[in-house]
Amino acid sequence: MTVTVTDLSVARGGVRVLEGVSFDLAPGAALVLRGPNGIGKTTLLRTIAGLQPPLSGQVEAAPDSLVYAGHADGIKPTLSVRENLSFWAQVFGKKDISAAVEAFDLGALIDRPGGLLSAGQKRRLGLARLLVTGRAVWVLDEPTVSLDVDAVAMFARVVRAHLAAGGSALLATHIDLGLGEAEVLDLAPFRAAKMDMDDFDEAFL
Amino acid sequence: MIALLTRDIRLAIRAGGGFGLGLAFFLIVVVLVPFGVGPQSDLLARIAAGVLWIGALLACLLSLDRIFALDWEDGSLDLLATAPLPMEAVAVVKALAHWLTTGLPLVLAAPVLGVLLSLPAQGYVPLVVSLLLGTPALSMIGTFGAALTVGLKRGGLLLSLLVLPLYVPTLIFGAEMARRGVDGLDYGTPLLMLAGITCGTIALLPFAAAAVLRVNLR
Numbered sequence: 111m112t113v114t115v116t117d118l119s120v121a122r123g124g125v126r127v128l129e130g131v132s133f134d135l136a137p138g139a140a141l142v143l144r145g146p147n148g149i150g151k152t153t154l155l156r157t158i159a160g161l162q163p164p165l166s167g168q169v170e171a172a173p174d175s176l177v178y179a180g181h182a183d184g185i186k187p188t189l190s191v192r193e194n195l196s197f198w199a200q201v202f203g204k205k206d207i208s209a210a211v212e213a214f215d216l217g218a219l220i221d222r223p224g225g226l227l228s229a230g231q232k233r234r235l236g237l238a239r240l241l242v243t244g245r246a247v248w249v250l251d252e253p254t255v256s257l258d259v260d261a262v263a264m265f266a267r268v269v270r271a272h273l274a275a276g277g278s279a280l281l282a283t284h285i286d287l288g289l290g291e292a293e294v295l296d297l298a299p300f301r302a303a304k305m306d307m308d309d310f311d312e313a314f315l
Numbered sequence: 316m317i318a319l320l321t322r323d324i325r326l327a328i329r330a331g332g333g334f335g336l337g338l339a340f341f342l343i344v345v346v347l348v349p350f351g352v353g354p355q356s357d358l359l360a361r362i363a364a365g366v367l368w369i370g371a372l373l374a375c376l377l378s379l380d381r382i383f384a385l386d387w388e389d390g391s392l393d394l395l396a397t398a399p400l401p402m403e404a405v406a407v408v409k410a411l412a413h414w415l416t417t418g419l420p421l422v423l424a425a426p427v428l429g430v431l432l433s434l435p436a437q438g439y440v441p442l443v444v445s446l447l448l449g450t451p452a453l454s455m456i457g458t459f460g461a462a463l464t465v466g467l468k469r470g471g472l473l474l475s476l477l478v479l480p481l482y483v484p485t486l487i488f489g490a491e492m493a494r495r496g497v498d499g500l501d502y503g504t505p506l507l508m509l510a511g512i513t514c515g516t517i518a519l520l521p522f523a524a525a526a527v528l529r530v531n532l533r
Contacts, residue, residue, distance in 0.1 A: 156393075160396075161393060161396055161397065161532050161533065162533040163533075174399055176397065178393070178394065178397040180390055181390070182388075182389055182391075182393070183390060184386075184389055184393070184394045185389060186322070186326055186389070186391070188326060188329035189322070189325065189329075193322075193325070197318055197319075197322045198394070198398075200317075200318030201319065201395070201398045201400060202398060239394075
């Protein structure tokens with residue numbers, strides 16, 4: 111289930127931010143996107159996840175193979191950790207949440223309402239959602255924000271196990287995850303040359 | 316889809332979910348009317364059907380902005396959009412959850428409040444039937460409005476301005492049916508028109524709501 115991105119150009123609010131991005135993501139591989147703030151990492155990931163159309167270029171991926179995790183974790187404050195996770199498992203047609211709970215050490219928090227979790231615990235719950243979906247390609251936007259050192263190591267272990275099982279991961283992150291095998295793609299050379307709005311209507315369409 | 320429906324209903328019922336808010340608003344509006352127009356039971360009986368319909372409509376409006384706004388704020392909507400559920404199904408399920416937690420309680424409360432407005436006995440059945448037929452359309456149109464304004468800061472007022480004119484046909488035929496029932500006239504025609512409007516909105520608006528959601532999520 112290789113994800114192939116060919117000559118992709120993406121825009122945010124009608125302004126072209128990245129152009130000519132091409133890469134392949136093979137099963138078992140991880141690709142880390144790097145670049146300064148505002149270069150368009152989030153926009154690129156949202157385009158690959160299918161939340162917005164590309165300006166040009168193509169994203170080829172097997173249908174129903176991607177799962178996206180953005181800045182917000184989508185946790186409902188009045189539902190417990192178990193209810194939050196079970197909901198996403200059911201949406202993706204799965205049942206079992208025990209592996210995800212185990213991997214992110216959420217066992218002690220399982221009946222606590224989402225609203226009472228700390229920022230780092232919320233993030234762990236948000237990342238545990240990836241495991242219950244059973245999808246092969248993880249598209250992650252800043253997955254380690256508000257995680258402590260131990261939790262980052264926990265996350266790196268989970269990603270490594272996912273890669274070993276034939277999955278793949280596309281991450282935008284600033285910190286070193288300790289994933290030595292991950293390739294790094296610096297987005298700076300792909301910055302769009304002219305940042306003008308050549309098609310004004312684009313901002314509204 | 317069932318998971319999303321049970322989640323939405325659970326969220327509405329839990330603390331801060333807004334369940335009962337619309338119902339309480341409906342109760343207060345309807346109780347205030349006799350204070351406003353005075354204790355003339357013949358006048359109240361004449362306006363009861365219309366007052367109950369307008370009260371139900373406003374109560375329905377009150378909780379519309381929660382349909383998508385909360386999911387948008389905490390990122391769930393992005394995640395739902397990338398989930399295997401089609402957006403059309405998300406819109407239908409959201410509308411259904413809104414109807415079950417807001418519309419249906421209003422329908423059930425309406426006969427009780429009819430007593431307060433000294434609604435004539437022959438008016439109860441057409442009133443409840445008209446609300447039962449009309450409120451699903453209110454929820455569906457409201458879901459479309461909520462999808463249009465999702466992502467706007469304080470989109471609630473704009474939502475009301477967008478949605479209220481769209482409620483006019485439902486209100487006309489719903490109130491007309493209830494009024495004819497009160498007067499003891501035949502209400503077959505408004506009933507069919509109301510049912511037609513509701514079926515039409517449920518058939519078409521999920522696609523419109525899904526389309527605007529996709530645009531708003533970009």
